Amino acid sequence: MADTYTEIYKEMGLKTKKVEADGGYIGGDYCHEYQVETEVGEGVFFETEDGSYCAHEDVAKFQRDSVNGDQEPLPMETIEQPDWVKTMEDNEKHYGLPAKHFLKNVVYKNTTTNEIIIVGIRGDLDVSKTKIEKILNATGQIESADEEDLKKLGTKPGFVHSWGLDARYIGDLSLKSVTNFIGGQKTETTDTKNVNYGRDFECEFLADLAVAYDGAMTEDGTKKLIAKTGVEVGNIFQLGYHYTKMMKGADFIDEDGKGKPYYMGCYGIGLGRTMATIAEIHNDEKGLIWPSCIAPFQVYLAPIGKSDDVFEKAEELYKSLEKSGIETLYDNRRDKKSGP
Template identity: 30%
Template sequence: MRMTRLALKTQREAPADAEAVSHQLLVRAGYIRRLASGVYSFLPLGLRVLSKLSRIVRDEFDAAGAQELLLPALHPVEIWQQTGRIETMSDVLMHVEAKGGAFILGPTHEEAVIATISPDLESYRDLPVTVYQIQTKFRDEARPRFGLMRTREFIMADGYSFDASPEGMKKSYKLMYQAFLNIFNRCALPYVPVEANSGAIGGDVNHEFMVPSPIGEDHFAQCPLCGYAANIEAANRGKASRSPSGEAIPQMLVHSTPGASSIKDVVELLRSEGLEIDESALIKALAYKDDKDDITLILVPGNREVRVPAGLTPLDDSDFESNSFLFKGFIGPMGMSDQGVRVLADHGILERDSWFAGANLGGHHVSNAAIERDFKVDEIGSFVVVMDGDPCPNCEGTLTLIRSAEVGHTFQLGLAYSNKIPYASFKAEDGSDQKYWMGCYGIGMSRLPAAIAEHLHDDSGLRWPKSIAPYPIEILTITPARAPEAVAFADDIYRQLEEKGVEVLYDDRDLAPGVKFADADLIGIPTIVTIGQRGLANGVVEVKDRLTGDRSEVSVPQLVDYLARLS
């Protein structure tokens, strides 16, 4: 492509609303342009990057046995009502009123793929099947940000597997999981697969593919010793480093703490009375209920945040009314088992001999509350949000928190969707109707260029890996107006490479050399070929590797073959 013909205008300065480096560079170099908040156009260069990524995804998904199809972005509301997600995902759903009914702009395609494909999956003989698409998704995000990282309209490659059994589902999952590893390797991204929560998608086993990044919106915990890695929302901590000493503990004492219903208030109040304590000396006891309204109390050290297990929700005011033994703000673990409350304690509760805790009486707390002697727990486990330095749940190591961007997510959905959709079934060998065991697999296609740009750039601009650069080669002529022989030479090289099927970006613009060099660095094509009369006089041209910065001189007769090998 001759740059004199390319719809491209680079900018010296980034738009004021661009904060992230990837956002600034992608806009400045002419890959993307904002149309509305969280809505971006892909310009010709940007689209080429997306196409390269799509090619890699198709390669690997096809190799994993998946078949490409294309589902609509416009979904009839009925299929969303059927799974109930019209309510559970209402925050992000965008609605469209049209002739012929109400529609939802698809934020994900579980409903649509089942509605589409189930007529083809009537018998166990038809299974397993994995299908995928590369499609635009719509999510009404609370806060779009960082350019392509979080947008309201974005492109995703999403696959869905259908199996006759849990074993089959796991097999399909493994194939797609491997395809994900291959894809991210080919994108030259330093990713980490981590254990995760399934969120609104549902299902049991799932993995997120994280790229460590300063503008990531997630954190995951990683153990450098054993390799354990989990999203902070799912990460467990290991056992306490210290257990109770067994020394004699004084009797519990009741303290009057009127109005001090938060950990912070209690610490301040007790300190004002001369007690030298901090938040880690208090038990934070929070009550939750399950879907049967049974109460669960979770105990964690007062300086830690509770990680609420799935299926539990906080109590509301009416719950406190109907459970009069729970004094909001003054709950302690003592006597809870006798009230039929299940008590879960974090490992951290074993780290002290005794605790300050709520007295189960309005306006009062106790000191010297000791586990076993003064209160019982049903289960000890990991119930806190992990922090840097927590023990690893699997080994002797220590967890580190890493900020990261999620570029992919795979789920073993099991029967989560099939059970909600009557026709999501097939005839088994014994003649019975069975539900599909499903998996789903998503890659944030339009997020990938941002993640890669965030990872690979320098002060001068982007540095694409060869696999996804819009063009593998850029040819650049020096002072074309004064060097007709160099232009003729460059034209010839360009023509020969095109004939060999090599995609070339040819900067044939009549601009000052500095401008052309600067643009080449900004756009970030991995191989930059400089053709000028100075080099040609010596029978060579300069070839620069944008990734490494290495420059080499290649003799004229070898040039075309040399470049063709690089592409």
């Protein structure tokens, strides 16, 4: 079916990418989006130069590069810090170090349970809400915590600790990529340095919770990821037994006479998005150039002038085209000028 999708879009003049994606509410084992790469696209995906890996930013996996890997873990200590240092940019400016050297904590709330979730991550990376929802099996239930939520924790923006608060702590894999972090226990005038995961603090678990970035390496470290933008024009959901195992009677009798659940797939082509993307790509200074398979007509036949001979020849040509199965718009108006 995946190859069929590719051929369908190819016939319509679109070069698509089969992009690993998140199934969201629909669920299932895995899914793919069909993206058309274009600068006006609203979706972001990552692809290797050879095309062997292609994934939406919601699910793209990547390797966390090592920071201070040549150092030994030093004793954690509390250090003085000016009160104006509150954001990651402030930290970079004050310490003269890139963001990857700092601990960052991003706070979320489960809207169903009201549980507060603190995600620990390296300072240069962004948290993927989609990955959090997937790992916690909480699709559509995770949102950013607000200042009132932080107040109830006894903290405020810029001062969230990496351990010690009454919240659920989970962490990105990047927490293990840095030796001697800066940050983690900020106050108005101090913070901590030489903080190391596993020795000084731990989370409930570590997982892939970060958004990939342009230039990151693939999970196995062999190829570079390139960030691209595109328009999603279709998708395939490999539902597997996600629904049929919950349905009574959604099974069949196999060749051995045993009942087995149906294996499902879900397939969609966004007609509106597809037509808009075709229009975006296939045009020139005079307007749209519809690919032949979706053009309303293959030929526009317009006899010019008012001569009966011209119209007779045009009539013959029109009938010949119709007989050949060529869709033709025959403009037989005698009072027209020179175009439709």
